[in-house]
Amino acid sequence: MKELAAKYSASQVEDKWYAYWLEHKFFHSEPNEKEPYTIVIPPPNVTGILHMGHVLNNTLNDVLIRKARMDGKNACWVPGTDHASIATESKVVARLKEQGIRKEDIGREEFLRHAWEWKEEHGGIILQQLRKLGCSCDWDRTRFTMEPALSDAVINTFVYFYKKGWIYKGVRMVNWDPEALTAVSDDEVIHKDTKSHLYHLRYYISDGNGQPTDKYLTIATTRPETIMADTAICVNPADERHHWLRGKKVLIPLIHREIPVIEDEYVEMDFGTGCLKVTPAHDLHDYEIGMRHNLPVIEIIDDHGRLNHEACILVGEDRFVARKKIVKMLQEAGNLEKTEDYNSPVGYSERTNAVIEPKLSAQWFLKMESLAGTALETVESGRTRFIPEKYVNTYRHWMENARDWCISRQLWWGQRIPAWYLPDGSFVVEATAEAALKAAQAICPDIKAEDLRQDEDVLDTWFSSWLWPISVFDPDMPGHPEHQPNKDLAYYYPTNDLVTGPDIIFFWVARMIMAGEEFMGREPFSNVYFTGIVRDKLGRKMSKTLGNSPDPLDLINTYGADAVRIGMLLCSSAGNDIFYDEAQIKQGAAFCNKIWNSYRLIKGFQLADIPQTQAQKLAIEWFRAKLSETIGQVEDHYSKFRISDALMAIYKLFWDDYCSWYLEAIKPAFGQPIDANTQAATLEFFEALLRLIHPVMPFITEELWQDIAPRKEGETILFAPSPKATAFDPAILEDFTLAMEAVNGVRGIRSQRNIGPKEALGLHIRAASFPCIPLIEKMAGVTVQLSAAPADGNGIGFMVRTTEMSVPLEGLVNPEEELAKAQKELEYQQKFLQTTRAKLSNERFVSNAPAAVIENERKKEADSLSKIESLEAKIKQLKESK
RNA sequence: GGGCGGUUAGCUCAGCUGGUUCAGAGCACCUGCCUUACAAGCAGGGGGUCACUGGUUCGAAUCCAGUACCGCCCACCA
Numbered sequence: 001m002k003e004l005a006a007k008y009s010a011s012q013v014e015d016k017w018y019a020y021w022l023e024h025k026f027f028h029s030e031p032n033e034k035e036p037y038t039i040v041i042p043p044p045n046v047t048g049i050l051h052m053g054h055v056l057n058n059t060l061n062d063v064l065i066r067k068a069r070m071d072g073k074n075a076c077w078v079p080g081t082d083h084a085s086i087a088t089e090s091k092v093v094a095r096l097k098e099q100g101i102r103k104e105d106i107g108r109e110e111f112l113r114h115a116w117e118w119k120e121e122h123g124g125i126i127l128q129q130l131r132k133l134g135c136s137c138d139w140d141r142t143r144f145t146m147e148p149a150l151s152d153a154v155i156n157t158f159v160y161f162y163k164k165g166w167i168y169k170g171v172r173m174v175n176w177d178p179e180a181l182t183a184v185s186d187d188e189v190i191h192k193d194t195k196s197h198l199y200h201l202r203y204y205i206s207d208g209n210g211q212p213t214d215k216y217l218t219i220a221t222t223r224p225e226t227i228m229a230d231t232a233i234c235v236n237p238a239d240e241r242h243h244w245l246r247g248k249k250v251l252i253p254l255i256h257r258e259i260p261v262i263e264d265e266y267v268e269m270d271f272g273t274g275c276l277k278v279t280p281a282h283d284l285h286d287y288e289i290g291m292r293h294n295l296p297v298i299e300i301i302d303d304h305g306r307l308n309h310e311a312c313i314l315v316g317e318d319r320f321v322a323r324k325k326i327v328k329m330l331q332e333a334g335n336l337e338k339t340e341d342y343n344s345p346v347g348y349s350e351r352t353n354a355v356i357e358p359k360l361s362a363q364w365f366l367k368m369e370s371l372a373g374t375a376l377e378t379v380e381s382g383r384t385r386f387i388p389e390k391y392v393n394t395y396r397h398w399m400e401n402a403r404d405w406c407i408s409r410q411l412w413w414g415q416r417i418p419a420w421y422l423p424d425g426s427f428v429v430e431a432t433a434e435a436a437l438k439a440a441q442a443i444c445p446d447i448k449a450e451d452l453r454q455d456e457d458v459l460d461t462w463f464s465s466w467l468w469p470i471s472v473f474d475p476d477m478p479g480h481p482e483h484q485p486n487k488d489l490a491y492y493y494p495t496n497d498l499v500t501g502p503d504i505i506f507f508w509v510a511r512m513i514m515a516g517e518e519f520m521g522r523e524p525f526s527n528v529y530f531t532g533i534v535r536d537k538l539g540r541k542m543s544k545t546l547g548n549s550p551d552p553l554d555l556i557n558t559y560g561a562d563a564v565r566i567g568m569l570l571c572s573s574a575g576n577d578i579f580y581d582e583a584q585i586k587q588g589a590a591f592c593n594k595i596w597n598s599y600r601l602i603k604g605f606q607l608a609d610i611p612q613t614q615a616q617k618l619a620i621e622w623f624r625a626k627l628s629e630t631i632g633q634v635e636d637h638y639s640k641f642r643i644s645d646a647l648m649a650i651y652k653l654f655w656d657d658y659c660s661w662y663l664e665a666i667k668p669a670f671g672q673p674i675d676a677n678t679q680a681a682t683l684e685f686f687e688a689l690l691r692l693i694h695p696v697m698p699f700i701t702e703e704l705w706q707d708i709a710p711r712k713e714g715e716t717i718l719f720a721p722s723p724k725a726t727a728f729d730p731a732i733l734e735d736f737t738l739a740m741e742a743v744n745g746v747r748g749i750r751s752q753r754n755i756g757p758k759e760a761l762g763l764h765i766r767a768a769s770f771p772c773i774p775l776i777e778k779m780a781g782v783t784v785q786l787s788a789a790p791a792d793g794n795g796i797g798f799m800v801r802t803t804e805m806s807v808p809l810e811g812l813v814n815p816e817e818e819l820a821k822a823q824k825e826l827e828y829q830q831k832f833l834q835t836t837r838a839k840l841s842n843e844r845f846v847s848n849a850p851a852a853v854i855e856n857e858r859k860k861e862a863d864s865l866s867k868i869e870s871l872e873a874k875i876k877q878l879k880e881s882k
Numbered sequence: 883g884g885g886c887g888g889u890u891a892g893c894u895c896a897g898c899u900g901g902u903u904c905a906g907a908g909c910a911c912c913u914g915c916c917u918u919a920c921a922a923g924c925a926g927g928g929g930g931u932c933a934c935u936g937g938u939u940c941g942a943a944u945c946c947a948g949u950a951c952c953g954c955c956c957a958c959c960a
Contacts, residue, residue: 272960344958344960397886397956581893581894590920591922592922599919601919751925839941848940
């Protein structure tokens with residue numbers, strides 16, 4: 001780097017250094033004698049592309065991992081992708097559909113071939129994009145949740161829990177997604193308040209021969225299309241209004257099927273009419289009532305959400321179309337009493353946004369009780385810490401109410417359930433077909449391989465992701481309690497920090513804790529940092545359909561990865577949602593440029609054998625202390641995961657303290673050389689600043705670090721130690737602050753009076769001594785005159801704490817103005833003194849407040865008195881000179 | 883319906899277990915500067931009844947209670 005351009009150009013720099021880092025395998029980690037620091041990536045969908053949420057999450061991960069690396073830890077960040085069964089399968093289905101192919105027609109094998117093809121084509125793009133962001137993942141360790149070893153781990157886990165008795169198959173009411181044609185877990189259902197209607201329907205009492213009498217009861221329902229599946233009407237036994245119905249039978253409207261009236265306390269008396277139609281096949285609560293009363297179950301809605309032949313009428317119609325039609329039919333038949341507008345929560349599929357249909361089906365479940373109890377304890381005990389802490393409450397609530405986990409999905413893309421059915425319908429669960437055959441033969445000796453049929457379902461994706469912190473290191477571990485962790489797992493587990501969104505606290509975080517406790521006997525990570533959700537300026541969630549999400553790669557190309565990282569972090573205070581605004585990325589780019597230009601300045605210094613000035617000496621002493629102070633603050637922020645605060649502290653240190661104050665103080669006049677000591681200190685500080693900010697801005701810091709001193713091939717800032725705070729005298733900082741205030745006072749006068757920064761001025765300080773005078777002279781462009789006597793009336797005065805200062809400005813001073821200013825200030829001080837004294841004369845204050853607080857009040861009183869005294873003197877002087 | 887969190891400057895947020903001259907930061911805004919590191923810059927400046935109402939206290943942005951909004955999570959009263 002010879003000539004430095006006036007503007008920093010990120011694109012030229014970033015690719016170069018990323019290639020350099022890869023070439024030297026700086027990100028690769030192997031177990032060694034050092035302390036490990038481990039992060040596993042929240043695996044993105046294998047066919048996904050980078051969005052702003054990923055940028056935020058992975059920037060945070062990278063900051064943490066780079067910081068740990070510079071702190072001397074053996075840092076390992078394991079990357080990888082998730083097979084995301086529903087999301088991926090629906091993409092593949094969509095693509096095949098474009099070619100006119102239906103998955104049912106080509107069969108499982110062929111479909112999976114297409115799916116793998118798709119994965120090879122589109123998979124892992126996102127991992128390439130993470131490189132652009134600067135992520136320092138150990139790419140040699142890249143994993144995929146459906147790679148053979150990890151799939152084996154999933155299967156072994158299933159067999160393990162089955163044999164433990166925690167996995168069972170049962171017919172249950174599940175959340176059926178009629179579009180994806182699969183069951184989904186409770187957590188994948190989103191309830192939204194939805195406008196609908198409450199239909200009041202008359203059911204006529206049967207005369208005993210299936211003929212209607214003129215008596216009727218009225219029920220209220222939101223789903224009139226399900227009446228054909230009714231198998232009872234239910235009332236509360238305590239509801240006297242309905243006692244006349246005891247033992248009666250009623251007729252379902254339109255189809256006139258006879259059903260009994262039953263009593264159950266589940267029914268709310270004051271909701272609707274107090275009569276509930278019971279539809280066990282299509283409603284969870286009704287199903288439970290049906291179980292209690294031995295009601296038959298009649299299913300009238302098929303997998304696609306259409307009425308089937310059991311419905312007798314409207315067969316083949318979609319459920320929502322059927323609803324409209326049946327309302328009309330009911331009205332015509334005289335069964336519709338009235339229709340009310342009604343808002344009720346309706347479940348939607350998280351994936352397809354289809355209205356979930358409660359459906360009875362045979363599914364596989366994992367018992368949660370014991371797993372959840374242990375996992376709750378992990379967090380309650382603090383072995384895993386949540387940041388922000390508020391999520392512990394949410395977590396507890398869920399863990400205490402966890403229902404058994406429906407782990408089967410009616411899909412093909414995923415790990416197929418290792419259950420094999422015998423011809424008689426019984427089944428065996430084994431990890432392989434061979435083992436299954438053996439087990440089957442133990443039951444039925446002459447059974448052959450071709451007699452066995454493997455379960456068609458695959459496992460929920462989270463049933464593989466929950467093993468991630470274990471399986472990425474040692475896939476043989478889950479499901480094998482007798483297995484000894486391999487070298488990697490023993491070294492890297494438990495991981496240190498996990499950064500993820502709060503939306504998957506139950507899907508993923510909780511379950512990883514369960515798996516960790518179950519298979520490793522301890523927590524999978526020490527800290528979980530929950531980021532906010534990235535929203536646009538208007539607070540809307542970023543989404544493809546809204547088109548309000550920028551492409552991170554465009555941003556990186558325009559502003560550079562460092563700028564994008566800064567931009568994301570600047571607006572991401574912990575625990576809050578992120579309001580993304582491109583202006584913040586511009587701010588990041590401006591900061592890069594600032595760093596770049598400060599380097600241009602110091603690189604251009606010409607060395608000469610000249611003495612160091614007093615101002616330079618003072619500035620160096622001060623900045624050394626300031627640097628240490630800030631490092632302490634930054635470390636504290638990091639320890640609390642306050643990454644944006646850490647960044648802001650460094651930002652201000654670099655920009656305000658180093659550039660605006662330090663460099664301006666030590667900068668020689670234009671064209672003049674600098675002495676060796678000052679230059680050395682300046683470079684030393686700059687290098688420390690680079691190391692301090694490197695975790696956040698990896699590229700520009702490497703670029704400048706490589707240039708600031710001669711480096712050998714293979715050297716890198718990545719492993720340079722984080723700067724350490726050293727002991728310093730706080731008085732140095734205090735003195736400098738006073739000097740700054742004096743400088744600001746002069747600058748204020750310059751600005752008000754339109755006096756250019758170069759025009760030489762005097763500064764009268766009414767004191768025997770004052771700190772950092774050479775600095776004040778240099779920074780304010782003044783010549784200081786110390787004197788115990790007050791300044792004459794031809795100056796503009798200001799106060800620094802209790803010290804009176806004045807800039808002599810013959811002819812420019814308006815005594816009237818000065819007088820008015822002084823009088824106003826005097827008034828303020830007198831009032832201030834009054835309140836201070838009121839406090840001090842309050843006996844209860846004096847007797848109750850801690851000594852330090854009282855001491856401070858006394859100091860306030862003394863300071864105020866001293867100011868009043870000098871103001872009064874000044875006013876007197878101004879009046880006399882009139 | 884239950885639970886959790888929030889309300890501080892135009893915007894996004896700090897302000898921990900009450901007490902520094904406590905009302906802050908960044909951005910935005912206004913004024914003046916193209917002063918050879920940087921106009922992606924420099925210097926200066928304005929701006930808030932800390933949601934509301936009470937209470938506790940010598941003292942409240944901070945603690946307590948209630949009210950009003952806002953957000954999130956859990957929950958299928960048909």
